[in-house]
Amino acid sequence: MRKPCCDKQDTNKGAWSKQEDQKLIDYIRTHGEGCWRSLPQAAGLLRCGKSCRLRWINYLRPDLKRGNFAEDEEELIIKLHALLGNRWSLIAGRLPGRTDNEVKNYWNSHLRRKLINMGIDPNNHRLNNHIHPSSPSKRVVSDSEISSGSKNQATQSCQPAKSHGDNDRVSDAASCLEDDTCALPDLNLDLTMTTIPSSSSLAVVEERHQIAEPDTGTELESAPSPTLLLFR
DNA sequence: AACTTGTTCAACCGCTACTGT
DNA sequence: AACAGTAGCGGTTGAACAAGT
Structure with a gap:
């Protein structure tokens, strides 16, 4: 033991x-x-x-940024979450001066709510028509809905129940994306910040793209996710 | 002013991956 | 190959604070 x-x-x-x-x-x-x-x-x-x-x-750590997230940081977190799921350390790796814990907290307290109010399901980044069919963008989410969501992330439809190695987790995300029941459309993201990201985190994103684009010739330029459209 | 309810975020916990022996 | 120790990750908790009544 x-x-x-x-x-x-x-x-x-x-x-x-x-x-x-x-x-x-x-x-x-x-x-x-x-x-x-x-x-x-x-x-x-x-x-x-x-x-x-x-x-x-x-x-x-002396290189921590702290303070409010900039708009471009918010957008990047949302894009990366659509791509990677709850892989907070990978997401934080693309945000200079931010930590996984900080990104995770910011997602749970701000960004989830923001997406829900826009009518987007934060779990899979798709328009949530069934919740508010008439005007999803104007819907105001109830607190109980937010808190119940944030307390039950382990049961999110697109998230693996428990973490595995990075490769496995990336594969899970990839398979999730390919699943019609919870998937995003194929992505072609411009995941850049004004600050040059670390090479290791770049490698992760490149790896992810390779998985999302198998030899079968999947077209990455096809329909972007609703979340991504909102930020174009 | 006092109390209740909701929100935020630092810190902890449990788990898995990695590495060395 | 098997085991043990360590590092790192993501989910969860709870104290502190804010907002509402």
């Missing part, structure tokens, strides 16, 4: 104090990132390595 990642009895939990933040910053400035398991003890922190890693990545 595997040991727990840390001795829970001897670790702090909950919000980080300024002193803890400073210890973590000082340690990483001196020693760099990595070896999270041994970091807390080395840095004099009563936290588990996982907690330190998350605090650094989501809050303390």
Whole structure:
């Protein structure tokens, strides 16, 4: 049986104090990132390595942008979500200075609602005619609808029940896209920000396009999804 | 002003993938 | 090949705050 990642009895939990933040910053400035398991003890922190890693990545990293999302960032998140699903780390990789946690929270608290109010199902990015057939763009979603949706993402029709490796997950998304019951039309996205993205995240998107465009000659230029049309 | 309800977001948890032995 | 340890991911939780009554 595997040991727990840390001795829970001897670790702090909950919000980080300024002193803890400073210890973590000082340690990483001196020693760099990595070896999270041994970091807390080395840095004099009563936290588990996982907690330190998350605090650094989501809050303390000097290259974080923070603050409100720009309109182009919103558009990109929506496009990428249509393409990748809830692969928040991949989506965040295309948004310089943003973290997966931040993108995920922003999606759940803002963008989901925005899409629903536009009459678009945020799960599959299709127009949601059956919910509001007469005027989908003017529909105002109820709070209960939003909260129930955000609390039940694991049961989303297009999402795998549980995460697997990236390749598997990308394949799942691809197969989902090819499924008429929940799929987007084939996509040809211009996924760019003004800031040059990292090469690794580019590779992921390229890989995804290869999967979406099998040798059968699937035409990527065909009908764009409703969500994408809204931003053209 | 006090209370209730809703929203946001930092942090945690459990799981899987990856890597080394 | 099998196992153990670690890193990273996505879903979920709960405290803090805001808005409404």
